[in-house]
Amino acid sequence: MNKLSAMLGSIKARIAKRSDTEFEQAMIRVVIGIGFSLYLHHGAAKNSTDWFYASHVYLTAPMAFVLASFVIIACIFVRPQPAPVRRVVANALDVTIVTFLMLYGGEYTTPLFVIYLWITFGCGFRFGTRYLIISLAMSSVGFIVVLAAGSYWLDKRT
Secondary structure, eight states: OHHHHHHHHHHHHHHHTOSSSHHHHHHHHHHHHHHHHHHHHHHHHHOTTSHHHHTTHHHHHHHHHHHHHHHHHHHHHHOOSOOHHHHHHHHHHHHHHHHHHHHHSGGGGGGGHHHHHHHHHHHHHHHOHHHHHHHHHHHHHHHHHHHHHOHHHHHTOO
């Protein structure tokens, strides 16, 4: 038990020395992924015949997102220094899951478009203007893909 306490204390001290909030963002990412699963589980009851829900992709995609989030957390533990590439990869992960869910989730996932804004502004506030611009570009491309290829969005064009 003492070794476990010492190890946890060491990890906590390492994280406390960080000069940014990248670790906190990574932990929030895990919670958001679980939240996606819970939200989409409710949608599955209403859309049980849609491929996205019938094949349980609505659960596996967010859980893969959570798994990838844990990989990012592990990378932060291994190399706790700020890493621009890791930040951009994490941002791409965020935009990709929202794009995927909106592309295949139909009407029930339309409120998720607000997450693009949250991702973009969050990156800007946390990491600066350069990351705001990168995130804006990725979120814009993601939503354009949803608008151009998502069956729900194609049906709503006038």
